[in-house]
Amino acid sequence: MRLVLSVITISIVCDGTSDLCIHDLIQWITDTSFPEQAFRISEAREVIPAHGPLHSRLKKAYSSYEPHIIVCHRDAESMSIEKRITEIIAAHTHAEIPIPVVPAVPVRMIESWLLTNAHAIRCAADNKNGTVELNLPRNRDIEQLPDPKSVLFTALKTATNLAPRRLKQFDAHRARRRIASFMEDFDSLKRLPSFQKFEKQLITAIASQIN
Known part of the structure; x- marks a missing residue:
């Protein structure tokens, strides 16, 4: 029998309070993919709405909450998903924080x-x-x-x-x-490529904390 670990904490960094609806989507992923694991999901309110460069906001979220994982939501807007994700990865590297940062990037907007x-x-x-x-x-x-x-x-x-x-x-x-x-039925959402990418990366990040 697999042992259930202590609580895994996830902090959300996003550009505005209207994007915090992603909390419920993260909750669904954790509940369905890791039903035996306890999670605590919180919004990094100190860095929402966005003020200052993204790497500074990621660093502040880490120092304030000490989470195991940060989910960083940014709308793609006029950019490609790949370019926005690259921005998040670069900010993570610049922030020099020793935890996974999972990009959550919908096409255009959430x-x-x-x-x-x-x-x-x-x-x-x-x-x-x-x-x-x-x-x-x-x-x-x-x-x-x-x-x-x-x-x-x-x-x-x-x-x-x-x-x-x-x-x-x-x-x-x-x-x-x-x-x-x-939302109770996520089948349609799971067919969107941008959400598939986010779900896969979040599951991988969580698994890295358990294994």
């Missing part, structure tokens, strides 16, 4: 990962039993979208099925932050 689950979008819009068509992109088209954020916000507003006057009071930003917490 909203592309949140577009994969219609039920979670409806729940975040406080209308989980809604049936109105959300017109979400096909999974194979998501990473080609020029502006996944606007597509997601439109879907959230549509999911509310509210009349125009009440829709003006709907907080789409708050709803966006809640989507990942309602």
